[in-house]
Amino acid sequence: MENNSYNCVTISSAALQNNYNYIKSQVAADVKVMAMVKADAYGHDMVWAAKAFADAGCDIFGVAELCEAVRLRKGGISGRIFVMLGFEDDAVDSFFEHDLTPAIYSYDSARALSEKALQSGTRIDVHIKVDTGMSRLGVMPEALADFLDTIEGLQGISIVGVMSHFPESDNPESGSTEKGFAAFSKVCTTLKNRFKGVCHIANSGAVLNFPNTHCDMVRAGIALYGYNPSGIPHFDSLSATGLIPAMSFRSKVLQVKTFPEGTGISYGLTYITHRKTRIAVLPVGYEDGYSRILSNRGEVLIRGQRAPIRGRICMNICMVDVTDISEAAAGDEAVFLGTQGAETITADDIAEKMGSISYEVLCLFGNNNQRVYRE
Numbered sequence: 001m002e003n004n005s006y007n008c009v010t011i012s013s014a015a016l017q018n019n020y021n022y023i024k025s026q027v028a029a030d031v032k033v034m035a036m037v038k039a040d041a042y043g044h045d046m047v048w049a050a051k052a053f054a055d056a057g058c059d060i061f062g063v064a065e066l067c068e069a070v071r072l073r074k075g076g077i078s079g080r081i082f083v084m085l086g087f088e089d090d091a092v093d094s095f096f097e098h099d100l101t102p103a104i105y106s107y108d109s110a111r112a113l114s115e116k117a118l119q120s121g122t123r124i125d126v127h128i129k130v131d132t133g134m135s136r137l138g139v140m141p142e143a144l145a146d147f148l149d150t151i152e153g154l155q156g157i158s159i160v161g162v163m164s165h166f167p168e169s170d171n172p173e174s175g176s177t178e179k180g181f182a183a184f185s186k187v188c189t190t191l192k193n194r195f196k197g198v199c200h201i202a203n204s205g206a207v208l209n210f211p212n213t214h215c216d217m218v219r220a221g222i223a224l225y226g227y228n229p230s231g232i233p234h235f236d237s238l239s240a241t242g243l244i245p246a247m248s249f250r251s252k253v254l255q256v257k258t259f260p261e262g263t264g265i266s267y268g269l270t271y272i273t274h275r276k277t278r279i280a281v282l283p284v285g286y287e288d289g290y291s292r293i294l295s296n297r298g299e300v301l302i303r304g305q306r307a308p309i310r311g312r313i314c315m316n317i318c319m320v321d322v323t324d325i326s327e328a329a330a331g332d333e334a335v336f337l338g339t340q341g342a343e344t345i346t347a348d349d350i351a352e353k354m355g356s357i358s359y360e361v362l363c364l365f366g367n368n369n370q371r372v373y374r375e
């Protein structure tokens, strides 16, 4: 069909819901689960993924930017939506119009919210973002008491939560997680002595590795999409952890050709055949999220076998070696991410070859290709 690309990302709502339920099963019954759906749900389509999580019982969602939260609301998502990265003062109306919850870390944004609340005769709930070791956004713990003093004086604002983030919870051995959590526990005490609020710090790594840090709510991202943040290549997450990768990425062989020994392949001729070689040409390049770093490194599945990338990855094309896959022919399915026959390529496998993490692989594929959805 003229509207369809050769390349297709498929996303399974059953997998997303399995993963949500799995995370629920890992936390105590009274601990809430926020589904992190920023970055278009790590490439899984935020509105569609949020609906899948909502159908599984989720009613709290987290995004980075305000515009993402508005997109969720316009897409029909109800429940609480957290905006993590703050906002510009002139955008403050949106929080009221769409009933959104900001995480705040500056007096100016608190004042802007307060002014709008007073004008419209309403109140707004806010969570305070604290920096307990990530060295990223947030109020430093030692400045928290003063910050609360000034915010408390503003009318129309209800302080209902405090949050922080772990830099290393993907590593079960990390000492920084214990240390960060000790600092956060003090922050929680400060908050709870003064306000009726909730505390949250645990991301997927902490959900899986540090059960003592779950507090009142956890914020799960990568685990919802089926991956362990520790990044374990060549690992069958389904049987071993209860998480099911929700995304696959498939394409088609355009052409198969045979070249003599000594032939250079693709830009820069960085691969020279060392035998008579059958090459399959695939319509996937870095524009489709298949990083150029995977030149001469990546693998795809064709007819249930692994075919290595030969030469540089182009903008829209790459080549693989199918000399040992004698039946390979134009029109064959090529799997970049997912399972074919008995073989599987996971986002961790690709990430390992890129020197990256599964998160980036999912964002790259999901946000650069047509997506289809499977119930």
Ligand SMILES: *Cc1c(COP(=O)(O)O)cnc(C)c1O
Pocket: 036, 038, 084, 165, 202, 203, 204, 205, 219, 220, 221, 222, 223, 229
């Ligand atoms: C993205 C994000 C998360 C989720 O992290 P995962 O490692 O994907 O579980 C949690 N909290 C904040 C503030 C985030 O930005």
